[in-house]
Amino acid sequence: MNKLSLAIIGFGNSARAFSKILQNNQAKIAQEYNTEVIVNAIATATRGCLYNKNGLALEELLNTSQYFDHPDYVQMTSKEILEAADYDVMIELTPLNIESGQPAIEYLKIALNRGKHVITANKGPLAHAYGELQSLANLNQVLFLYETTVMDGTPIFNLIRETLPYCKILGFDGILNTTTNFILEELENGSDFEIALEKGKKEGFVEANPTNDLAGNDAAAKTAVLINTLMNKHIKPEDIEYEGIIGITKEDVIKAKKENMKYKLICQASCADGIRASVKLQKVSLSHPLANINGTSSAITLHTDLMGSITIVENNPTIMQTGYGIFSDLLRIIKGT
Numbered sequence: 001m002n003k004l005s006l007a008i009i010g011f012g013n014s015a016r017a018f019s020k021i022l023q024n025n026q027a028k029i030a031q032e033y034n035t036e037v038i039v040n041a042i043a044t045a046t047r048g049c050l051y052n053k054n055g056l057a058l059e060e061l062l063n064t065s066q067y068f069d070h071p072d073y074v075q076m077t078s079k080e081i082l083e084a085a086d087y088d089v090m091i092e093l094t095p096l097n098i099e100s101g102q103p104a105i106e107y108l109k110i111a112l113n114r115g116k117h118v119i120t121a122n123k124g125p126l127a128h129a130y131g132e133l134q135s136l137a138n139l140n141q142v143l144f145l146y147e148t149t150v151m152d153g154t155p156i157f158n159l160i161r162e163t164l165p166y167c168k169i170l171g172f173d174g175i176l177n178t179t180t181n182f183i184l185e186e187l188e189n190g191s192d193f194e195i196a197l198e199k200g201k202k203e204g205f206v207e208a209n210p211t212n213d214l215a216g217n218d219a220a221a222k223t224a225v226l227i228n229t230l231m232n233k234h235i236k237p238e239d240i241e242y243e244g245i246i247g248i249t250k251e252d253v254i255k256a257k258k259e260n261m262k263y264k265l266i267c268q269a270s271c272a273d274g275i276r277a278s279v280k281l282q283k284v285s286l287s288h289p290l291a292n293i294n295g296t297s298s299a300i301t302l303h304t305d306l307m308g309s310i311t312i313v314e315n316n317p318t319i320m321q322t323g324y325g326i327f328s329d330l331l332r333i334i335k336g337t
Contacts, residue, residue: 017323
């Protein structure tokens with residue numbers, strides 16, 4: 001039986017969701033693909049790092065909060081593990097640095113230069129260095145996969161890669177930030193901005209510091225990722241004209257509702273005349289394809305040359321969808337090895 005070993009860098013909620021899915025499907029993978037998948041390295045910034053070339057006890061680690069007292073604890077940094085450990089696939093799940101994409105970019109380069117397959121859920125590296133990273137993957141004949149970077153596990157990239165051959169992406173329109181979409185709906189229902197924000201925090205899908213979401217930075221980063229990957233361009237978030245929802249009030253939103261309009265933070269891009277991209281708060285009619293994307297749902301309409309416009313909707317995702325996106329990337333590697 002083949003053996004495929006994983007090094008997971010960052011072990012937060014998305015990593016744990018992925019690990020649970022992997023654990024529940026290891027026997028099926030072994031039966032269907034003759035492959036034993038093990039996790040032999042886990043690196044965290046604050047809870048310690050683990051390494052055992054023969055594999056870690058995943059079920060046990062899912063119920064452990066810190067690793068400093070664990071028998072497989074090692075005094076190595078994430079970078080040192082990536083440089084020295086024996087693994088086949090690196091799964092990079094570190095927190096987003098929206099300004100530079102670091103240190104995730106460096107981690108990805110280390111693994112790719114060692115000839116390791118790479119999976120990331122981090123939009124930063126693709127927004128700032130996609131071309132360089134993909135070239136490294138091609139040079140070293142390994143896969144560089146990133147399904148979870150936009151819309152969790154919704155198969156945007158796999159859809160285009162697997163089912164739309166020779167189809168050119170001419171542009172897109174989308175609602176890609178769930179925090180702002182949720183707040184806009186709450187304002188429409190009569191809540192004040194701060195009350196809506198606190199509700200989102202209590203329900204767990206709004207970050208403690210939501211500045212990147214509210215100011216439009218997160219949506220701009222996702223827009224850059226889509227432009228770079230789907231349209232083969234080289235653009236960074238700072239190259240995109242963007243705004244957020246800071247300053248909008250429930251009165252603004254309710255007034256629009258009375259006009260049969262809705263406010264939506266819409267990400268757009270087009271390559272019809274060079275690259276034009278923006279993230280803007282717009283009033284749209286109720287007949288607009290994105291008007292009824294509510295709550296924490298998100299959606300994207302892809303404009304193509306051969307298939308016209310295709311809209312994909314993700315309805316109120318949980319962390320499990322993020323975990324599945326990572327898992328689907330792993331399955332692609334397994335099928336190709």
